Amino acid sequence: MSAARAPLTREVEVVNEHGEREQVHIPAERDLTIYVDRRELVTLMTLGAQPELLVLGYLLNQRLVQGASDVESITVDWEVNAAAVKTHAGIDRIEERTAKKVVTTGCGQGSVFGELMAEIERVQLPPTRMTQAQLYALVNAIRLQESTYKSAGSVHGCALFTLDADEQGGGPQAAMQIFVEDVGRHNAIDTIAGWMAMQPGEGAAGALGPARVFYTTGRLTSEMVIKSAQMGVPIVVSRSGMTQMGYDVAQRVGLCAIGRATNRRFVCYAGAERLVLQPGLAERG
Template identity: 70%
Template sequence: MPLPFLTQASAPLTREVETVDEHGERGTTSIPAERPLTLYVDRRELVTLMTLGAHPEWLVLGYLRNQRLVESPDEIESITVDWDVDAAAVKTRRGIAKFKERTARRVVTTGCGQGSVFGGLMDEVDSIHLPEATITQAQLYAIVNAIRLQESTYKSAGSVHGCALFEGGKMLLFVEDVGRHNAIDTIAGWMWLQGAAMTSSNKVFYTTGRLTSEMIIKSAQMGVPVVVSRSGITQMGQEIAQKLGLCAIGRAMNKRFLCYAGCERLQLQPELAAPAVA
Protein backbone atom coordinates (compact mmCIF):
# COMPACT_ATOMS: atom_id res chain seq x y z
CA MET A 1 0.00 0.00 0.00
CA PRO A 2 1.15 3.60 -0.57
CA LEU A 3 2.36 5.81 2.26
CA PRO A 4 -0.21 8.19 3.77
CA PHE A 5 -0.88 11.59 2.24
CA LEU A 6 0.53 14.29 4.51
CA THR A 7 -0.08 18.00 4.40
CA GLN A 8 2.96 20.19 4.99
CA ALA A 9 1.52 22.62 7.49
CA SER A 10 4.59 23.85 9.31
CA ALA A 11 3.85 26.79 11.59
CA PRO A 12 6.12 29.72 12.58
CA LEU A 13 8.36 28.54 15.41
CA THR A 14 8.76 31.86 17.22
CA ARG A 15 7.03 35.19 17.67
CA GLU A 16 8.23 38.60 18.78
CA VAL A 17 6.95 40.06 22.05
CA GLU A 18 7.64 43.26 23.95
CA THR A 19 9.68 43.04 27.15
CA VAL A 20 10.94 45.22 29.97
CA ASP A 21 14.36 44.42 31.45
CA GLU A 22 15.86 44.95 34.91
CA HIS A 23 16.81 48.53 33.97
CA GLY A 24 13.27 49.39 32.91
CA GLU A 25 14.31 49.39 29.25
CA ARG A 26 11.69 48.30 26.74
CA GLY A 27 12.61 45.97 23.90
CA THR A 28 11.51 42.94 21.93
CA THR A 29 12.56 39.31 22.04
CA SER A 30 11.67 36.01 20.41
CA ILE A 31 9.72 33.35 22.31
CA PRO A 32 8.62 29.86 21.18
CA ALA A 33 5.20 29.89 19.51
CA GLU A 34 3.50 27.13 21.49
CA ARG A 35 0.10 26.16 20.12
CA PRO A 36 -2.49 23.41 20.67
CA LEU A 37 -3.02 20.69 18.08
CA THR A 38 -6.09 18.53 18.68
CA LEU A 39 -5.76 15.10 17.11
CA TYR A 40 -8.82 13.41 15.61
CA VAL A 41 -8.71 9.82 14.39
CA ASP A 42 -11.54 8.95 12.03
CA ARG A 43 -13.46 11.95 13.42
CA ARG A 44 -13.00 10.85 17.04
CA GLU A 45 -11.07 13.20 19.29
CA LEU A 46 -8.01 11.54 20.80
CA VAL A 47 -5.75 14.11 22.47
CA THR A 48 -4.55 17.70 22.33
CA LEU A 49 -0.80 18.11 21.90
CA MET A 50 0.98 21.34 22.78
CA THR A 51 3.57 21.87 20.07
CA LEU A 52 5.68 24.35 18.11
CA GLY A 53 4.25 22.89 14.93
CA ALA A 54 7.50 22.49 13.01
CA HIS A 55 6.55 19.11 11.50
CA PRO A 56 3.04 18.41 12.79
CA GLU A 57 2.31 15.51 10.43
CA TRP A 58 5.45 13.61 11.50
CA LEU A 59 4.51 14.35 15.11
CA VAL A 60 1.03 12.87 14.68
CA LEU A 61 2.37 9.79 12.87
CA GLY A 62 5.05 9.19 15.49
CA TYR A 63 2.57 9.75 18.31
CA LEU A 64 0.22 7.09 16.92
CA ARG A 65 3.17 4.72 16.48
CA ASN A 66 4.56 5.24 19.96
CA GLN A 67 1.08 4.87 21.48
CA ARG A 68 0.93 1.49 19.71
CA LEU A 69 -2.35 2.46 18.03
CA VAL A 70 -1.09 1.72 14.51
CA GLU A 71 1.50 -0.84 13.43
CA SER A 72 2.41 0.45 9.99
CA PRO A 73 2.22 3.78 8.13
CA ASP A 74 0.16 2.17 5.38
CA GLU A 75 -2.71 1.76 7.85
CA ILE A 76 -3.20 5.52 7.55
CA GLU A 77 -4.71 7.07 4.45
CA SER A 78 -4.02 10.72 5.29
CA ILE A 79 -3.00 13.22 7.97
CA THR A 80 -4.38 16.70 7.41
CA VAL A 81 -3.29 19.59 9.65
CA ASP A 82 -5.27 22.84 9.67
CA TRP A 83 -3.88 25.60 11.89
CA ASP A 84 -7.00 27.73 11.36
CA VAL A 85 -8.78 25.33 13.71
CA ASP A 86 -5.68 23.91 15.46
CA ALA A 87 -6.57 20.38 14.44
CA ALA A 88 -5.03 17.31 12.83
CA ALA A 89 -7.43 14.92 11.11
CA VAL A 90 -6.21 11.34 10.69
CA LYS A 91 -8.08 9.10 8.28
CA THR A 92 -7.25 5.41 8.55
CA ARG A 93 -7.87 2.84 5.83
CA ARG A 94 -9.71 0.29 7.98
CA GLY A 95 -10.17 1.95 11.37
CA ILE A 96 -8.37 1.10 14.62
CA ALA A 97 -9.51 -2.08 16.34
CA LYS A 98 -10.81 -1.61 19.90
CA PHE A 99 -10.06 2.10 19.72
CA LYS A 100 -12.15 3.01 22.75
CA GLU A 101 -10.69 0.28 24.97
CA ARG A 102 -7.11 0.97 23.89
CA THR A 103 -7.38 4.69 24.64
CA ALA A 104 -9.35 4.44 27.88
CA ARG A 105 -6.31 4.05 30.14
CA ARG A 106 -4.25 7.24 30.12
CA VAL A 107 -0.96 7.83 31.92
CA VAL A 108 0.23 11.42 32.40
CA THR A 109 4.01 11.45 31.99
CA THR A 110 6.75 13.64 33.41
CA GLY A 111 7.33 15.36 30.08
CA CYS A 112 7.61 19.14 29.85
CA GLY A 113 4.43 20.30 28.15
CA GLN A 114 2.65 17.38 29.90
CA GLY A 115 2.94 14.22 27.87
CA SER A 116 0.62 11.25 28.04
CA VAL A 117 0.62 7.65 26.94
CA PHE A 118 -2.26 5.24 26.48
CA GLY A 119 -2.34 1.71 27.83
CA GLY A 120 0.33 0.03 29.95
CA LEU A 121 3.65 1.82 29.70
CA MET A 122 5.52 -1.46 30.14
CA ASP A 123 3.36 -3.63 27.88
CA GLU A 124 5.88 -3.99 25.04
CA VAL A 125 9.15 -3.95 26.95
CA ASP A 126 9.58 -7.72 27.10
CA SER A 127 9.00 -8.06 23.35
CA ILE A 128 11.60 -5.46 22.32
CA HIS A 129 14.92 -6.78 21.02
CA LEU A 130 17.48 -4.13 20.18
CA PRO A 131 20.08 -4.58 17.44
CA GLU A 132 23.73 -5.14 18.25
CA ALA A 133 25.48 -1.79 18.14
CA THR A 134 28.15 0.16 19.95
CA ILE A 135 29.31 3.75 20.25
CA THR A 136 32.87 4.94 20.77
CA GLN A 137 33.83 7.73 23.11
CA ALA A 138 35.05 9.71 20.08
CA GLN A 139 31.65 9.34 18.38
CA LEU A 140 29.92 10.46 21.56
CA TYR A 141 32.06 13.61 21.73
CA ALA A 142 31.33 14.29 18.04
CA ILE A 143 27.58 14.05 18.70
CA VAL A 144 27.78 16.44 21.65
CA ASN A 145 29.80 18.89 19.54
CA ALA A 146 27.35 18.66 16.61
CA ILE A 147 24.50 19.59 18.95
CA ARG A 148 26.55 22.49 20.32
CA LEU A 149 27.01 23.87 16.80
CA GLN A 150 23.43 23.25 15.65
CA GLU A 151 21.38 26.36 14.91
CA SER A 152 18.26 26.15 17.00
CA THR A 153 15.16 27.85 18.31
CA TYR A 154 16.59 27.30 21.80
CA LYS A 155 19.52 29.59 21.03
CA SER A 156 17.27 32.39 19.82
CA ALA A 157 14.24 31.96 22.05
CA GLY A 158 14.89 29.32 24.73
CA SER A 159 12.15 27.31 26.45
CA VAL A 160 12.20 24.29 24.12
CA HIS A 161 13.70 20.80 24.03
CA GLY A 162 15.74 19.45 21.14
CA CYS A 163 16.12 15.87 19.92
CA ALA A 164 18.27 14.48 17.14
CA LEU A 165 18.90 11.21 15.34
CA PHE A 166 22.45 10.25 14.38
CA GLU A 167 23.90 7.45 12.28
CA GLY A 168 27.61 6.81 12.14
CA GLY A 169 28.27 10.23 13.64
CA LYS A 170 26.12 11.99 11.00
CA MET A 171 23.06 13.94 12.10
CA LEU A 172 20.04 12.73 10.14
CA LEU A 173 17.36 14.92 11.73
CA PHE A 174 17.13 17.61 14.41
CA VAL A 175 13.74 18.53 15.91
CA GLU A 176 12.71 20.97 18.62
CA ASP A 177 9.40 21.22 20.46
CA VAL A 178 7.96 22.42 23.76
CA GLY A 179 8.17 18.88 25.14
CA ARG A 180 10.84 16.27 24.55
CA HIS A 181 8.09 13.65 24.05
CA ASN A 182 6.82 15.65 21.04
CA ALA A 183 10.32 15.91 19.59
CA ILE A 184 10.95 12.17 19.85
CA ASP A 185 7.50 11.37 18.40
CA THR A 186 8.29 13.65 15.44
CA ILE A 187 11.55 11.80 14.82
CA ALA A 188 9.73 8.46 15.17
CA GLY A 189 7.20 9.56 12.54
CA TRP A 190 9.95 10.63 10.15
CA MET A 191 11.83 7.34 10.68
CA TRP A 192 8.70 5.34 9.99
CA LEU A 193 8.19 7.05 6.65
CA GLN A 194 11.74 6.15 5.60
CA GLY A 195 10.95 2.44 5.84
CA ALA A 196 13.87 0.10 5.12
CA ALA A 197 16.30 3.02 5.11
CA MET A 198 16.01 3.11 8.91
CA THR A 199 16.90 -0.54 9.53
CA SER A 200 20.59 0.11 10.11
CA SER A 201 21.56 -0.73 13.67
CA ASN A 202 24.03 2.07 14.41
CA LYS A 203 21.50 4.76 15.27
CA VAL A 204 21.97 7.08 18.24
CA PHE A 205 19.19 9.21 19.69
CA TYR A 206 20.07 12.49 21.42
CA THR A 207 17.84 14.58 23.66
CA THR A 208 18.34 17.70 25.72
CA GLY A 209 15.79 16.40 28.23
CA ARG A 210 16.12 13.86 31.00
CA LEU A 211 15.89 10.16 30.25
CA THR A 212 12.56 9.10 31.71
CA SER A 213 10.88 5.72 31.29
CA GLU A 214 8.84 7.19 28.44
CA MET A 215 11.92 8.36 26.53
CA ILE A 216 13.73 5.05 27.00
CA ILE A 217 10.73 2.98 25.87
CA LYS A 218 10.06 5.19 22.83
CA SER A 219 13.72 5.01 21.80
CA ALA A 220 13.62 1.23 22.10
CA GLN A 221 10.39 1.05 20.09
CA MET A 222 12.20 2.98 17.37
CA GLY A 223 14.94 0.32 17.38
CA VAL A 224 17.57 2.76 18.62
CA PRO A 225 20.05 1.03 21.00
CA VAL A 226 21.99 4.09 22.21
CA VAL A 227 20.48 7.20 23.83
CA VAL A 228 22.42 10.30 24.85
CA SER A 229 21.21 13.21 26.98
CA ARG A 230 22.77 16.36 28.36
CA SER A 231 20.52 15.83 31.38
CA GLY A 232 20.22 12.89 33.79
CA ILE A 233 18.07 9.78 34.09
CA THR A 234 15.21 8.70 36.34
CA GLN A 235 15.19 5.48 38.36
CA MET A 236 12.54 3.88 36.15
CA GLY A 237 14.33 5.03 33.01
CA GLN A 238 17.57 3.43 34.23
CA GLU A 239 15.89 0.18 35.21
CA ILE A 240 14.17 -0.20 31.83
CA ALA A 241 17.35 0.67 29.92
CA GLN A 242 19.25 -1.94 31.92
CA LYS A 243 16.56 -4.55 31.24
CA LEU A 244 16.62 -3.82 27.51
CA GLY A 245 20.39 -3.63 27.24
CA LEU A 246 20.01 -0.09 25.93
CA CYS A 247 23.02 2.18 26.35
CA ALA A 248 21.86 5.24 28.29
CA ILE A 249 24.38 8.07 28.54
CA GLY A 250 23.58 11.26 30.46
CA ARG A 251 25.23 14.45 31.68
CA ALA A 252 26.90 14.57 28.27
CA MET A 253 28.41 18.03 27.97
CA ASN A 254 31.80 19.01 26.57
CA LYS A 255 33.93 15.95 27.33
CA ARG A 256 32.09 14.75 30.40
CA PHE A 257 29.37 12.09 30.62
CA LEU A 258 27.95 9.31 32.78
CA CYS A 259 26.87 5.95 31.34
CA TYR A 260 23.93 4.70 33.41
CA ALA A 261 23.06 1.44 31.61
CA GLY A 262 24.19 -0.75 28.72
CA CYS A 263 27.81 0.20 29.33
CA GLU A 264 28.95 -2.82 27.30
CA ARG A 265 27.89 -0.89 24.19
CA LEU A 266 30.24 2.01 24.99
CA GLN A 267 33.81 1.65 23.72
CA LEU A 268 35.80 3.78 26.11
CA GLN A 269 38.75 5.92 25.01
CA PRO A 270 39.84 7.56 28.29
CA GLU A 271 42.75 9.29 26.63
CA LEU A 272 40.21 11.58 24.88
CA ALA A 273 38.65 12.75 28.13
CA ALA A 274 39.30 16.14 29.67
CA PRO A 275 42.03 16.12 32.34
CA ALA A 276 40.71 15.27 35.79
CA VAL A 277 40.40 18.21 38.17
CA ALA A 278 42.94 17.89 40.97
Protein backbone atom coordinates in the same frame (compact mmCIF):
# COMPACT_ATOMS: atom_id res chain seq x y z
CA MET B 1 0.35 14.42 4.17
CA SER B 2 -0.32 18.11 4.29
CA ALA B 3 2.58 20.48 4.96
CA ALA B 4 1.07 22.82 7.55
CA ARG B 5 4.13 24.58 8.86
CA ALA B 6 3.73 27.37 11.39
CA PRO B 7 6.04 30.12 12.71
CA LEU B 8 8.25 28.71 15.48
CA THR B 9 8.62 31.96 17.40
CA ARG B 10 6.90 35.30 17.89
CA GLU B 11 8.33 38.64 18.92
CA VAL B 12 7.13 40.25 22.15
CA GLU B 13 8.07 43.35 24.10
CA VAL B 14 9.69 42.88 27.51
CA VAL B 15 11.18 45.06 30.22
CA ASN B 16 14.72 44.21 31.32
CA GLU B 17 16.47 44.69 34.67
CA HIS B 18 17.29 48.32 33.78
CA GLY B 19 13.65 49.19 33.12
CA GLU B 20 14.32 49.32 29.38
CA ARG B 21 11.88 47.98 26.83
CA GLU B 22 13.21 45.58 24.21
CA GLN B 23 12.00 43.00 21.71
CA VAL B 24 12.67 39.29 22.27
CA HIS B 25 11.53 36.07 20.61
CA ILE B 26 9.58 33.39 22.48
CA PRO B 27 8.49 29.92 21.27
CA ALA B 28 5.08 29.86 19.60
CA GLU B 29 3.30 27.17 21.62
CA ARG B 30 -0.03 26.07 20.11
CA ASP B 31 -2.57 23.31 20.66
CA LEU B 32 -3.17 20.58 18.10
CA THR B 33 -6.13 18.22 18.51
CA ILE B 34 -5.77 14.86 16.78
CA TYR B 35 -8.83 13.19 15.25
CA VAL B 36 -8.49 9.58 14.07
CA ASP B 37 -11.19 8.46 11.67
CA ARG B 38 -13.34 11.38 12.94
CA ARG B 39 -12.85 10.37 16.59
CA GLU B 40 -11.15 12.90 18.87
CA LEU B 41 -8.10 11.27 20.41
CA VAL B 42 -5.85 13.79 22.19
CA THR B 43 -4.67 17.39 22.19
CA LEU B 44 -0.92 18.02 22.02
CA MET B 45 0.86 21.28 22.79
CA THR B 46 3.48 21.89 20.12
CA LEU B 47 5.59 24.42 18.25
CA GLY B 48 4.11 23.16 15.00
CA ALA B 49 7.35 22.71 13.08
CA GLN B 50 6.49 19.33 11.51
CA PRO B 51 3.00 18.52 12.80
CA GLU B 52 2.22 15.70 10.38
CA LEU B 53 5.32 13.74 11.43
CA LEU B 54 4.50 14.50 15.07
CA VAL B 55 1.02 13.00 14.66
CA LEU B 56 2.33 9.91 12.87
CA GLY B 57 5.06 9.39 15.45
CA TYR B 58 2.58 9.83 18.29
CA LEU B 59 0.33 7.11 16.88
CA LEU B 60 3.32 4.82 16.37
CA ASN B 61 4.76 5.34 19.83
CA GLN B 62 1.36 4.80 21.44
CA ARG B 63 1.16 1.54 19.47
CA LEU B 64 -2.14 2.60 17.90
CA VAL B 65 -0.73 1.92 14.41
CA GLN B 66 2.07 -0.46 13.46
CA GLY B 67 3.54 1.52 10.59
CA ALA B 68 3.08 4.40 8.18
CA SER B 69 1.32 2.03 5.77
CA ASP B 70 -1.61 1.79 8.22
CA VAL B 71 -2.36 5.48 7.66
CA GLU B 72 -4.05 6.74 4.49
CA SER B 73 -3.64 10.48 5.16
CA ILE B 74 -2.77 13.10 7.77
CA THR B 75 -4.12 16.61 7.26
CA VAL B 76 -3.24 19.47 9.60
CA ASP B 77 -5.22 22.73 9.56
CA TRP B 78 -3.87 25.50 11.78
CA GLU B 79 -7.00 27.60 11.25
CA VAL B 80 -8.84 25.16 13.52
CA ASN B 81 -5.75 23.70 15.25
CA ALA B 82 -6.67 20.17 14.25
CA ALA B 83 -5.07 17.13 12.65
CA ALA B 84 -7.35 14.72 10.78
CA VAL B 85 -5.99 11.19 10.46
CA LYS B 86 -7.61 8.70 8.12
CA THR B 87 -6.53 5.07 8.47
CA HIS B 88 -7.00 2.28 5.96
CA ALA B 89 -8.74 -0.18 8.27
CA GLY B 90 -9.44 1.75 11.47
CA ILE B 91 -7.78 1.15 14.83
CA ASP B 92 -8.82 -2.08 16.48
CA ARG B 93 -10.36 -1.66 19.95
CA ILE B 94 -9.46 2.03 20.03
CA GLU B 95 -11.88 2.81 22.88
CA GLU B 96 -10.40 0.10 25.07
CA ARG B 97 -6.79 0.80 24.15
CA THR B 98 -7.04 4.51 24.91
CA ALA B 99 -9.10 4.16 28.08
CA LYS B 100 -6.10 3.92 30.41
CA LYS B 101 -4.06 7.09 30.28
CA VAL B 102 -0.94 7.73 32.33
CA VAL B 103 0.18 11.34 32.70
CA THR B 104 3.96 11.27 32.50
CA THR B 105 6.70 13.71 33.41
CA GLY B 106 6.94 15.01 29.84
CA CYS B 107 6.79 18.76 29.35
CA GLY B 108 3.36 19.69 28.00
CA GLN B 109 1.85 16.74 29.92
CA GLY B 110 3.11 13.76 27.96
CA SER B 111 0.93 10.68 28.00
CA VAL B 112 1.26 6.98 27.35
CA PHE B 113 -1.80 4.92 26.47
CA GLY B 114 -2.23 1.27 27.38
CA GLU B 115 0.25 -1.20 28.80
CA LEU B 116 3.41 -0.08 27.00
CA MET B 117 5.55 -1.27 29.89
CA ALA B 118 4.33 -4.82 29.23
CA GLU B 119 5.03 -4.51 25.51
CA ILE B 120 8.56 -3.26 26.09
CA GLU B 121 9.60 -6.78 27.16
CA ARG B 122 9.21 -7.94 23.56
CA VAL B 123 11.59 -5.33 22.13
CA GLN B 124 14.76 -6.72 20.51
CA LEU B 125 17.41 -4.02 20.14
CA PRO B 126 20.21 -4.26 17.57
CA PRO B 127 23.81 -4.85 18.81
CA THR B 128 24.89 -1.24 18.23
CA ARG B 129 28.05 0.03 19.93
CA MET B 130 29.42 3.58 20.03
CA THR B 131 32.96 4.77 20.58
CA GLN B 132 33.87 7.56 22.95
CA ALA B 133 35.08 9.58 19.95
CA GLN B 134 31.70 9.18 18.27
CA LEU B 135 29.98 10.35 21.44
CA TYR B 136 32.14 13.49 21.52
CA ALA B 137 31.44 14.12 17.82
CA LEU B 138 27.70 13.82 18.48
CA VAL B 139 27.79 16.27 21.39
CA ASN B 140 29.83 18.72 19.31
CA ALA B 141 27.36 18.50 16.42
CA ILE B 142 24.56 19.46 18.81
CA ARG B 143 26.64 22.37 20.11
CA LEU B 144 27.03 23.74 16.57
CA GLN B 145 23.40 23.15 15.54
CA GLU B 146 21.36 26.29 14.85
CA SER B 147 18.25 26.12 16.97
CA THR B 148 15.16 27.86 18.27
CA TYR B 149 16.59 27.34 21.75
CA LYS B 150 19.53 29.61 20.95
CA SER B 151 17.25 32.41 19.76
CA ALA B 152 14.24 32.00 22.05
CA GLY B 153 14.94 29.35 24.71
CA SER B 154 12.17 27.38 26.47
CA VAL B 155 12.17 24.37 24.12
CA HIS B 156 13.66 20.88 24.05
CA GLY B 157 15.72 19.51 21.18
CA CYS B 158 16.08 15.91 20.00
CA ALA B 159 18.19 14.45 17.23
CA LEU B 160 18.81 11.14 15.51
CA PHE B 161 22.36 10.18 14.54
CA THR B 162 23.81 7.33 12.52
CA LEU B 163 27.22 5.91 13.39
CA ASP B 164 30.08 4.74 11.25
CA ALA B 165 30.47 0.97 11.46
CA ASP B 166 34.18 1.19 12.31
CA GLU B 167 34.57 1.05 16.09
CA GLN B 168 38.07 2.49 15.76
CA GLY B 169 36.58 5.76 14.64
CA GLY B 170 37.61 5.63 10.98
CA GLY B 171 35.50 7.65 8.56
CA PRO B 172 32.54 9.79 9.66
CA GLN B 173 32.14 9.76 13.43
CA ALA B 174 28.43 10.51 13.84
CA ALA B 175 26.08 11.92 11.23
CA MET B 176 22.98 13.85 12.25
CA GLN B 177 19.95 12.67 10.27
CA ILE B 178 17.27 14.93 11.76
CA PHE B 179 17.04 17.57 14.49
CA VAL B 180 13.67 18.51 16.01
CA GLU B 181 12.67 21.03 18.65
CA ASP B 182 9.37 21.30 20.48
CA VAL B 183 7.90 22.55 23.74
CA GLY B 184 8.11 18.99 25.08
CA ARG B 185 10.83 16.43 24.49
CA HIS B 186 8.19 13.71 24.00
CA ASN B 187 6.81 15.67 21.02
CA ALA B 188 10.29 15.93 19.55
CA ILE B 189 10.95 12.19 19.81
CA ASP B 190 7.50 11.41 18.37
CA THR B 191 8.31 13.63 15.38
CA ILE B 192 11.55 11.71 14.86
CA ALA B 193 9.62 8.42 15.06
CA GLY B 194 7.30 9.72 12.35
CA TRP B 195 10.27 10.76 10.21
CA MET B 196 11.88 7.31 10.61
CA ALA B 197 8.68 5.56 9.58
CA MET B 198 8.57 7.59 6.35
CA GLN B 199 12.09 6.63 5.26
CA PRO B 200 12.39 4.05 2.44
CA GLY B 201 12.89 0.50 3.67
CA GLU B 202 11.89 1.18 7.27
CA GLY B 203 9.92 -1.33 9.27
CA ALA B 204 7.27 -0.63 11.87
CA ALA B 205 8.28 2.35 13.98
CA GLY B 206 11.48 2.62 11.99
CA ALA B 207 13.10 -0.33 13.73
CA LEU B 208 15.38 -1.29 10.85
CA GLY B 209 18.37 0.48 9.38
CA PRO B 210 21.91 1.56 10.24
CA ALA B 211 23.44 1.95 13.70
CA ARG B 212 21.58 4.78 15.40
CA VAL B 213 21.82 6.95 18.50
CA PHE B 214 19.11 9.21 19.89
CA TYR B 215 19.99 12.52 21.57
CA THR B 216 17.80 14.72 23.76
CA THR B 217 18.36 17.88 25.72
CA GLY B 218 15.84 16.68 28.31
CA ARG B 219 16.11 14.15 31.12
CA LEU B 220 15.92 10.44 30.40
CA THR B 221 12.59 9.40 31.87
CA SER B 222 10.82 6.07 31.38
CA GLU B 223 8.81 7.59 28.53
CA MET B 224 11.92 8.63 26.61
CA VAL B 225 13.62 5.27 27.13
CA ILE B 226 10.50 3.33 26.12
CA LYS B 227 10.01 5.37 22.96
CA SER B 228 13.66 5.05 21.95
CA ALA B 229 13.50 1.28 22.43
CA GLN B 230 10.23 1.05 20.45
CA MET B 231 11.97 2.92 17.63
CA GLY B 232 14.77 0.35 17.62
CA VAL B 233 17.39 2.86 18.81
CA PRO B 234 19.56 1.18 21.49
CA ILE B 235 21.66 4.16 22.64
CA VAL B 236 20.31 7.40 24.09
CA VAL B 237 22.34 10.44 25.06
CA SER B 238 21.19 13.42 27.12
CA ARG B 239 22.76 16.60 28.38
CA SER B 240 20.53 16.14 31.45
CA GLY B 241 20.21 13.30 33.96
CA MET B 242 18.09 10.17 34.33
CA THR B 243 15.18 9.09 36.51
CA GLN B 244 14.97 5.85 38.47
CA MET B 245 12.20 4.44 36.27
CA GLY B 246 14.10 5.40 33.14
CA TYR B 247 17.11 3.57 34.53
CA ASP B 248 15.06 0.47 35.37
CA VAL B 249 13.56 0.29 31.87
CA ALA B 250 16.97 0.77 30.23
CA GLN B 251 18.36 -2.12 32.29
CA ARG B 252 15.44 -4.37 31.36
CA VAL B 253 15.77 -3.85 27.60
CA GLY B 254 19.57 -3.61 27.37
CA LEU B 255 19.59 0.02 26.28
CA CYS B 256 22.67 2.22 26.76
CA ALA B 257 21.76 5.45 28.57
CA ILE B 258 24.30 8.28 28.72
CA GLY B 259 23.56 11.49 30.61
CA ARG B 260 25.17 14.79 31.60
CA ALA B 261 26.88 14.78 28.22
CA THR B 262 28.51 18.17 27.70
CA ASN B 263 31.87 18.88 26.10
CA ARG B 264 33.97 15.83 27.09
CA ARG B 265 32.08 14.90 30.25
CA PHE B 266 29.38 12.24 30.53
CA VAL B 267 27.94 9.56 32.80
CA CYS B 268 26.92 6.15 31.44
CA TYR B 269 23.99 5.04 33.59
CA ALA B 270 23.16 1.76 31.87
CA GLY B 271 24.34 -0.48 29.06
CA ALA B 272 28.03 0.39 29.43
CA GLU B 273 28.92 -2.63 27.28
CA ARG B 274 27.65 -0.67 24.27
CA LEU B 275 30.12 2.18 24.91
CA VAL B 276 33.70 1.67 23.68
CA LEU B 277 35.91 3.77 25.92
CA GLN B 278 39.17 5.12 24.51
CA PRO B 279 41.77 5.69 27.27
CA GLY B 280 43.11 9.24 27.42
CA LEU B 281 40.59 10.64 24.97
CA ALA B 282 38.77 12.68 27.62
CA GLU B 283 41.97 14.54 28.45
CA ARG B 284 42.77 15.48 24.87
CA GLY B 285 41.71 18.94 23.90
